[in-house]
Amino acid sequence: MRDADVCIEFTNPQAAFSNIKKIAVLGKNMVIGTTGWDEYLTEAENLAAENKVGIVYGSNFSIGMNAFFEITEFAANLFDKLTEYDVFGFELHHNRKVDSPSGTAKILSEIVLKNMERKNRFQFDRVNRKIEADEFHFASIRAGNIPGIHTVGFDSEADTIELKHTVRNREGLALGALKAAEWINGKTGFFNFRDIFRKMVLQEK
Ligand SMILES: NC(=O)c1ccc[n+]([C@@H]2O[C@H](COP(=O)([O-])OP(=O)(O)OC[C@H]3O[C@@H](n4cnc5c(N)ncnc54)[C@H](OP(=O)(O)O)[C@@H]3O)[C@@H](O)[C@H]2O)c1
Known part of the structure; x- marks a missing residue:
């Protein structure tokens, strides 16, 4: 050293x-x-x-994930103006990961909150009630050998848009x-x- x-x-x-x-x-x-x-x-x-x-x-x-941050920022800004769309997120990692949510999930959530005026709070835990309109729900799943998958989605009555980053190596x-x-x-x-x-x-x- x-x-x-x-x-x-x-x-x-x-x-x-x-x-x-x-x-x-x-x-x-x-x-x-x-x-x-x-x-x-x-x-x-x-x-x-x-x-x-x-x-x-x-x-x-990851260079790809940092590009994904920029794309998420753009999308959050755009969909904030399209009020028929709500936003959600989830991440999957291998069963040996010790922290949850992932640090990347926290960054993505901060980007969404910063760029969507309609969202004021993130919720990483199980929500055993109706979600509030200003909450952004981001879930974590742990299983097997998954190296890392993060999805941010925007959903309306008509359609769903999903942005997804998958680690290959x-x-x-x-x-x-x-x-x-x-x-x-x-x-x-x-x-x-x-x-x-x-x-x-x-x-x-
Ligand atoms: N920022 C990023 O882009 C990024 C990407 C991937 C992972 N991570 C994070 O990086 C960390 C490591 O992840 P990983 O998947 O690489 O874990 P890992 O496969 O368990 O590797 C951790 C390494 O650290 C060594 N180590 C453990 N305690 C140590 C200590 N006190 N001093 C020096 N070395 C020590 C381990 O050695 P032994 O095997 O001998 O114990 C092992 O070689 C996690 O916090 C993970 O969330 C961050």
Whole structure:
């Protein structure tokens, strides 16, 4: 680790923050892909500043999924104006995954809420009652070996539109993590991978 330019951390929610501390104290930049440690985000940001290191974190480093985020943002904006459509989401992952909903489901839900004025709250749990009009229901299923499927749908009386991202293998994630490592090399600060993707692909400042 001492000889690395940038460290890449994909472990588990219990180990992630302690690894971030160890890497920061060594003065190394890092890419953090582990999900489920959100409560430590502010502390991690402070660690980056105190140790003058660069940290890129993200719940999904897949290039395809980051394109999917942009498509979801566009669709949420569009369907917000088409009031006959409601929105829903669900995700499927293998039976070894320890966190639920997936970090990616949380990002998709934040995108939907931010871009649909009609929706104010997400609901990841079972809803044992009639759903409220301003709720966005996003369900999680765990089974078998599924590497990861996320669907966001829009439904009216006339039809259903489903946007679906299916992971085929981990290459897209690995590529995104490596691109993030190249980007953060030599920089300091605390960055979300989605913002970096937008800078790299959409040339955002
Ligand atoms: N952001 C993204 O794009 C993305 C994509 C995929 C997965 N993830 C997340 O990344 C994490 C790992 O997922 P995965 O499917 O790769 O899990 P995994 O197959 O279980 O791999 C985890 C790896 O971390 C190692 N590890 C465990 N505890 C450690 C520690 N304290 N210090 C150093 N290494 C440790 C494990 O080693 P041993 O086998 O020796 O225990 C294993 O090699 C999860 O939080 C998952 O949600 C994120």
